[in-house]
Amino acid sequence: MNFVSTRIITAQVSKLIAFYEQVTRITAIRFTEDFAELQSPGATLAIGSTRTLQFFGGPEVAKAAANRTAIIEFITSDVDEIFREQAAFLAPYLVQEPTTMPWGNRSLLFRDPDGNLVNFFTPVSAEAIRKFEGKV
Structure with a gap:
């Protein structure tokens, strides 16, 4: 097994992408308006919209900004x-x-x-x- 990613769920996808691009100097790959990744050689920081929670069991699975x-x-x-x-x-x-x-x-x-x-x-x-x- 190999740890590869951490995902942040947010209601502010564009704002978080811009923030992490600024501080890490890594350009995010935006797959959809609801999902992006900042990929580094060791791991990936994924940013997902609260709308993506529907794929993981519904809005109660995770709480943005909590x-x-x-x-x-x-x-x-x-x-x-x-x-x-x-x-x-x-x-x-x-x-x-x-x-x-x-x-x-x-x-x-x-x-x-x-x-x-x-x-x-x-x-x-x-x-x-x-x-x-x-x-x-």
């Missing part, structure tokens, strides 16, 4: 550089400026327009660098 348990994480070679470049854009969404965590990653935390928590991180300790070798 996540308070998951963190969407992206590894990057220099989180401080991303913060410098994106600080003005991220200002209204910022949770925490780049901070070195006890487990060896330097993390930038912010929320997307739906309130989902996003972590851009760079491994900085020797152990974290080894752990993520080849992933950046």
